[in-house]
Amino acid sequence: MNLPNYFIADQPPEATVNAPILAEACRTLRRNRERYLSNRSTHSLVAVLSGLAGNWLDPNYSFRRLALELGPAASGFSQATLARGLDSFFNQLTAENLRALLEQDLGNDQRLDGMTSAKLEASLNRAAMVCAPELLVHVAAGNLPNPVLSSIALGLLVRSAQFVKCASGTSLLPRLFAHSIYETEPKLGACLEVAEWRGGRDDLEQALFEEADCVTATGSDETLTAIHRRLPTRTRFLGYGHRVSFGYVTAGSLSGMDIRKIVACAGADVVAWNQQGCLSPHVIYVEHGGRISPEQFAEMLAEELARREELEPRGELAIEAAATIASRRSFYDVRAAHSPDTRHWCSANSTAWTVVYEADPRFQLSCLNRFVYVKGAANLTEALQGADSVYGKVSTVGLAAPEDKTQRLAEDLARWGVTRVCPLGQMQNPPLTWRHDGHPALGDLVTWTDWEQ
Amino acid sequence: MEQAQIDPESSFSQLARELFVLQFEHNTPYRRSCEVRRVRPEQVTSWAEIPAMPTEAFKELELSCLPGEHRTAVFHSSGTTGQRPSRHFHNSESLSIYEASLLPWFEAHLLADGLRLRPGRGSAGKLQMICLTPTAGSAPHSSLAHMFETVCREFGSVECVFAGKVAEDGGWTLDEEAVIEAFGKAIAAKRPVTILGTAFSFVHLLESLAKKNLRFELVCGSRAMETGGYKGRSRSLSKADLHQLISRRLGIPPDCIVCEYGMSELSSQAYDLTIGEKTLPASPFGSRSFVFPPWARVKIVSPETGREVGEGETGLIRVFDLANVYSVMAVQTEDLGVRQGAGFKLLGRAAQAGPRGCSLLAG
Numbered sequence: 001m002n003l004p005n006y007f008i009a010d011q012p013p014e015a016t017v018n019a020p021i022l023a024e025a026c027r028t029l030r031r032n033r034e035r036y037l038s039n040r041s042t043h044s045l046v047a048v049l050s051g052l053a054g055n056w057l058d059p060n061y062s063f064r065r066l067a068l069e070l071g072p073a074a075s076g077f078s079q080a081t082l083a084r085g086l087d088s089f090f091n092q093l094t095a096e097n098l099r100a101l102l103e104q105d106l107g108n109d110q111r112l113d114g115m116t117s118a119k120l121e122a123s124l125n126r127a128a129m130v131c132a133p134e135l136l137v138h139v140a141a142g143n144l145p146n147p148v149l150s151s152i153a154l155g156l157l158v159r160s161a162q163f164v165k166c167a168s169g170t171s172l173l174p175r176l177f178a179h180s181i182y183e184t185e186p187k188l189g190a191c192l193e194v195a196e197w198r199g200g201r202d203d204l205e206q207a208l209f210e211e212a213d214c215v216t217a218t219g220s221d222e223t224l225t226a227i228h229r230r231l232p233t234r235t236r237f238l239g240y241g242h243r244v245s246f247g248y249v250t251a252g253s254l255s256g257m258d259i260r261k262i263v264a265c266a267g268a269d270v271v272a273w274n275q276q277g278c279l280s281p282h283v284i285y286v287e288h289g290g291r292i293s294p295e296q297f298a299e300m301l302a303e304e305l306a307r308r309e310e311l312e313p314r315g316e317l318a319i320e321a322a323a324t325i326a327s328r329r330s331f332y333d334v335r336a337a338h339s340p341d342t343r344h345w346c347s348a349n350s351t352a353w354t355v356v357y358e359a360d361p362r363f364q365l366s367c368l369n370r371f372v373y374v375k376g377a378a379n380l381t382e383a384l385q386g387a388d389s390v391y392g393k394v395s396t397v398g399l400a401a402p403e404d405k406t407q408r409l410a411e412d413l414a415r416w417g418v419t420r421v422c423p424l425g426q427m428q429n430p431p432l433t434w435r436h437d438g439h440p441a442l443g444d445l446v447t448w449t450d451w452e453q
Numbered sequence: 454m455e456q457a458q459i460d461p462e463s464s465f466s467q468l469a470r471e472l473f474v475l476q477f478e479h480n481t482p483y484r485r486s487c488e489v490r491r492v493r494p495e496q497v498t499s500w501a502e503i504p505a506m507p508t509e510a511f512k513e514l515e516l517s518c519l520p521g522e523h524r525t526a527v528f529h530s531s532g533t534t535g536q537r538p539s540r541h542f543h544n545s546e547s548l549s550i551y552e553a554s555l556l557p558w559f560e561a562h563l564l565a566d567g568l569r570l571r572p573g574r575g576s577a578g579k580l581q582m583i584c585l586t587p588t589a590g591s592a593p594h595s596s597l598a599h600m601f602e603t604v605c606r607e608f609g610s611v612e613c614v615f616a617g618k619v620a621e622d623g624g625w626t627l628d629e630e631a632v633i634e635a636f637g638k639a640i641a642a643k644r645p646v647t648i649l650g651t652a653f654s655f656v657h658l659l660e661s662l663a664k665k666n667l668r669f670e671l672v673c674g675s676r677a678m679e680t681g682g683y684k685g686r687s688r689s690l691s692k693a694d695l696h697q698l699i700s701r702r703l704g705i706p707p708d709c710i711v712c713e714y715g716m717s718e719l720s721s722q723a724y725d726l727t728i729g730e731k732t733l734p735a736s737p738f739g740s741r742s743f744v745f746p747p748w749a750r751v752k753i754v755s756p757e758t759g760r761e762v763g764e765g766e767t768g769l770i771r772v773f774d775l776a777n778v779y780s781v782m783a784v785q786t787e788d789l790g791v792r793q794g795a796g797f798k799l800l801g802r803a804a805q806a807g808p809r810g811c812s813l814l815a816g
Contacts, residue, residue, distance in 0.1 A: 319756065319767050319789060326756035326769060327787040330507040337489035338482060338514065349758045 006182055008195035009171040017197060019207035025193050026163060026211035030135055033161035036187035038134075042112050045157050046098045052184055053093035056086060056177075063180040067173055072315060074172040075145070077274060080312035085273055088429045089146045093153060097432040102157075104433050105443035106130055112158060115451050125453045130446035132158030133213035133236065139205075139227060141218040142170030143276045147240075149177050150432075150441070151216060152192070156181070158445050161191045163208060171196035206230065214238065214445065238444050240437055243278035243395035244365065246285060247424050248383060248409070249297065250401040254290025262400045263297065265425025266372075267304035269398055270353075272428035274314055275368040279396045279420075279427050282366040283373040285383040294376035295343060298357035301374060302345030305353035314352045314370050324367045325351040332356050361386030380409060384416050392417055395437060398424035461747060468748075468775055469500035472782050479518035483781050486510075501752060501761070505771050505783035508718050511539035518779045519544055528596035528717040531681070541596070541717050547779040551720040552603050554776035558722060558746040559604055562711055563647065563678055566729025579610035583635050585627055585650025585658060587617040592625070596717040597680065601649050608647075612638070617654065627654055629661040636669045636703075645674030648703070651681040656690055659698045670704040676728055677705050680713040714743045714799055718784050720776035721749040723796070742796035749774040753792040754785075767791050767800065 003010055008017060008025065055061045064086065071082045102109035107118040115127040136155045140148045148164060152174065155162040164174050175194050182189025197204060209215060209227075214236040217227050224239035231237055247266055254262065266284050273280065284301070286294035317325075329351075332344045341359035353370040361377045363386050377383035387394065397418050401409055410421040419438035420430065435441065474494040477484050487493065487504050497503055506516055508530070517524065523544045530539035543551065564580075582605045586592065589602040598617075605613040616631040639646045650658070655677070662668070677699055690698070696710050708728070715722035725741040745751060752761050753768040762768040770790040773783050790797035 322756040323769050323787070323789055326759070327507065327509065327785075330785055331509040331513075333490075334486055334507060334510040335513060337486045351757055 003175075003179055006189060007175060007178055007193060009166065009175045017195060017204060019203050022163075022195075022204055022207040023211060025195075026135060026208070029161035029163060029191060029193055032187070032190040033134060033159070037156075037159045037161065037191045040159060042102065042109060042157070045159070046095050048181075048185060048188065049093060049098060049153055049157065050095040052180055053090040055180065055184075056090040061180075063176045063183075067176050070172060074169065076315050076317065078313045078315040081271070081274060081315065084312065085144070085146060085428075088272075089149055092429075092432045098157065101433045101442055105440040106446070112446075115449075127451045127453060128448055129451075130158075130448050132160045132446050134161060135163065135211060135213050136160035136445070137163045137165065137208055137212035137215045139165050139215065139217035139219070140167060140170065140174070141223075142167030144273050145170075145173035146273075147218060147277075148174045152177060152181075154442050154445065156188065156192075158442065160214075160445070163193045163195070163212070165205075165208065166194065166196040168196055168198040209235065216240070238439075241393075243393055243419075243437060244363075244390050245279050245281050245394065245396040245398070245427055246283045246363070246383075246387065247281045247398040247427070248380065248400070249284060249286045249290075249424065250399075250405060250409070251287040251290035252402040252405060253400040254286070254292055254297070259292060260300070262424060263300045263304050265398070265400065265423070266297075266301055267308050268425045269427040270301075270305060270370055270372045271308045271312055271314075274370055275366065275372070277428060279430065280368070281372060281398060281427060282368075283363055283375055283387075285361070285375055285377045285386075288376055288378055294359075294374055295357050298343065298355050298374035299345065301372070302353070302355040305355065305370060305372075306347065309347060309352050309370075317351060317369055321367075321369055322351045325354060325369060325371055328367055328371065329354060363387040363390050365390075380412055384412075394418050396420040396422060396427050396430075398422055398427040400424040465747070465750065465775070466500045469503060469773060469782060470494065470497055472775060472778065473497060473503045476518060476781060480516060480781060482510075482514040483516055500750070500773055503773065503783045505773075505785040506781045507785045508539055508716065508787060511541060511718050512537045515540065515542065516781050517542040519547070526599075527594060528599070529594040530717045531595070538594075539716075539718055541780055543779070547720075548599075550776050550778050551599075554721045554746065554748065554774075555600055555603055556607050558724070560608070561746075562724040562727050563676060564608065565727050580608055581635075581639055581644055581646045582609040582613040583632060583646050583648045584613070584615045585617055585632070585648065585654035586615065587619050587625060588615045591619050592617075596715070597651070600715070600722075604649070612644075617650075625654070627657050627661075629658055632658060633662075633665075633667065636671065639675075640669065640672060643672055645672045645676070647675070648677040648705075650677075650679060652679045652690075652692075652695060653681065655679050655695060655699060659695075659702050662702050668702055668704075675703070675705050676709040676711070677703070678711045678713055678724075680715060712741070712743070712799075716784075716786065718777075718780070719749075719772055719774050720778075721746055721772075721774045723749075723751075725796075725799075742793040742798055743790075744796040745772065745774070748776055750795070751790075751797055753790050753797055762792055764792055764794070770797060770799075 005011065056064050067086065068079050068082055071077060072079055099109045108116045110116045111130045115129045117127040121127060138151045152162060152164060166174055171194055178189065178192050178194045181192060209231050212235055215231060216238040217224055218240045221241045224241055228237050228239060247269060249262060269281050286297045329346055332342060336342045336344055344354065344356045347353045355372055355374060357374045359376050361375050361382055364373045366372055397413050399406060399409060399421055413421050477487060477494050483506060486506065490504055492504050510516060519542050524542040525545060526543040526548060528541045584601040586598045586601055589598045592598040614631055614635045616628045618626045618628055620626050696707050699705055699710055700707055711728060712725045713722050723743040723745040725743045750773045752771045754760060754771050755762050755768045767789055770786045770788045772786065775782060788802050789800040791800065
């Protein structure tokens with residue numbers, strides 16, 4: 001890959017990164033933001049972002065081609081999985097959706113440009129505008145590229161200079177995205193820095209945190225607490241902890257002719273990003289009493305995953321991850337031999353996919369990489385009781401239910417603490433306007449100034 | 454002369470198949486698992502075809518040929534609090550097989566330099582053992598405590614010390630003062646010691662010595678055996694760092710520090726070093742290789758295909774232990790190893806292999 005040396009992550013691995021280099025990089029970012037970004041209009045930035053997204057959707061776009069060419073080796077995802085994931089993200093990044101996001105989170109799409117009033121504010125003789133942090137630092141967990149790409153896009157939209165710190169070995173896609181920004185508008189690219197290093201470099205992180213106005217981070221609760229503790233009090237912190245997700249299929253949805261479609265949707269959610277994200281299902285709950293039983297659903301899901309493996313292979317796994325799957329499989333081999341309440345289906349001669357059916361509705365964490373549980377439940381109440389162990393940690397529920405039932409189910413899930421309900425099959429495709437873990441992603445970045453006229 | 458003509462491969466295979474017939478007949482849950490896999494004793498032509506039971510299954514099922522009323526002891530796996538442990542049931546006969554398997558292989562690795570035969574050391578040529586675990590009496594479900602007690606009984610002198618204590622929550626603590634006192638006495642008496650413990654207990658001891666700023670030069674001939682560190686918990690120190698610290702703090706050179714690989718589900722142990730061997734076992738991989746006794750064998754199997762991996766490749770460790778007479782001879786572990794001839798290099802445990810364990814839920 002012959003990319004110009006714009007970012008720290010472009011340097012050869014032997015190049016040293018140290019605290020003074022980072023501090024200097026942050027000061028440069030601030031200067032460049034002041035000169036090139038702070039005075040840009042929302043309109044022009046929306047045009048840049050949506051134009052970029054259009055480029056990334058073009059099969060011949062050089063950066064997309066590089067991502068698909070180098071991505072499998074760098075990330076472990078197959079080309080097909082990467083292509084689908086990139087399409088899902090860039091299809092969302094349209095001018096229309098960006099304006100909708102501004103309207104939703106800020107009440108008006110001109111909020112970043114000056115004092116404006118939404119209808120209600122005008123009637124109260126009020127106006128307001130928002131300002132974003134000058135320097136935004138992202139500490140990316142790195143299991144999936146899309147959240148990082150999304151953070152970069154939103155940071156650019158609010159005119160923040162950004163430093164993206166990637167986990168070791170995960171900078172390829174953020175880097176390519178950054179280069180594509182640079183190529184489109186070098187001045188915007190100059191307000192962006194991408195670097196990667198192995199965790200535990202407290203000296204480097206400290207240098208970064210001291211410069212930042214706002215830090216966003218994804219990771220385990222312990223990682224987030226540790227980062228938060230090290231930030232100066234003036235620095236805003238947005239932490240996104242690990243979450244889990246599940247699917248819920250009602251008996252009513254299994255009475256029509258669409259059973260195969262529903263199974264395909266469940267399969268799509270398991271295959272997307274090989275279950276690596278917080279939005280991927282660990283368990284698919286299937287209500288008893290439909291035209292097929294939860295066990296039959298599991299069997300059909302296994303067939304679907306086998307079919308998908310042909311089209312969109314999971315890709316190779318690290319030996320530790322494969323060993324985890326193999327160990328779990330041999331455990332369920334034994335359990336299935338002794339209980340009619342457990343069955344499982346596995347890909348032959350590989351760990352490519354696994355479906356475990358258990359009658360027991362207790363939520364079970366999957367070891368991921370296309371390993372999914374199907375569990376029976378009498379109703380949503382029983383499923384939620386089963387999911388008690390992950391109460392407060394559930395991000396998304398993918399729902400398959402007849403139309404007249406969905407509102408009630410969504411409300412019950414909301415009251416229980418689920419932060420996103422979507423149709424089964426769309427779990428890994430959150431819209432741009434998605435409120436990440438229940439909070440407005442764009443709204444959380446900015447600070448308001450109210451003007452009482 | 455006749456014995457020399459026995460082919461070890463065919464005799465192992467013969468014994469393994471005979472044992473499989475017995476276990477298939479007397480171990481009901483094992484038989485059920487074999488039947489589901491459509492494997493019956495009459496179809497098995499080689500030991501490697503005998504179905505292995507995963508260590509996780511010892512938590513779920515009572516994998517024993519002993520009827521309930523004959524079980525006089527049970528060894529539990531160490532593991533995360535709140536999780537069901539593995540259970541390996543024993544009676545006096547199976548324990549005597551366990552001991553018969555343990556002692557010669559321990560002796561062959563820890564005492565191969567003839568230390569205990571030298572006159573004038575310890576009481577009547579016996580060795581002083583310092584065990585960093587509780588006694589078998591206070592930890593009746595620990596196979597490790599039983600192992601150390603057996604070793605002390607056979608090879609140890611009256612000065613043997615068990616410095617581990619069982620805390621109220623069931624966890625083990627270390628009475629480091631008792632160890633320090635024993636070290637002092639042994640040095641004064643110019644007596645070498647043999648220290649036996651888990652990697653964690655050594656780390657604990659070394660940290661405590663560091664805090665007190667204590668360093669010992671144990672008498673030449675002293676040695677250490679460390680084990681574990683992979684089961685249920687992650688190592689806080691690499692093996693090389695641990696061994697370096699043992700050398701620095703206790704004066705035991707690296708070629709007198711032996712690692713043991715064993716588990717409650719097995720009755721035989723593997724060691725990675727023979728003390729007193731002039732040269733380390735030749736290994737093209739530059740590290741020490743664990744070897745089981747001739748009555749136990751390993752296969753390193755690919756997690757993807759379940760088939761044996763090639764030389765130098767990594768896979769899951771499967772052990773066929775003929776000393777596991779009354780339970781299940783073939784045990785599938787969750788540990789990863791690199792195949793090295795008849796032995797293996799230990800890499801550690803597959804992350805969060807058990808379906809119940811999860812960092813998210815622990816928090």
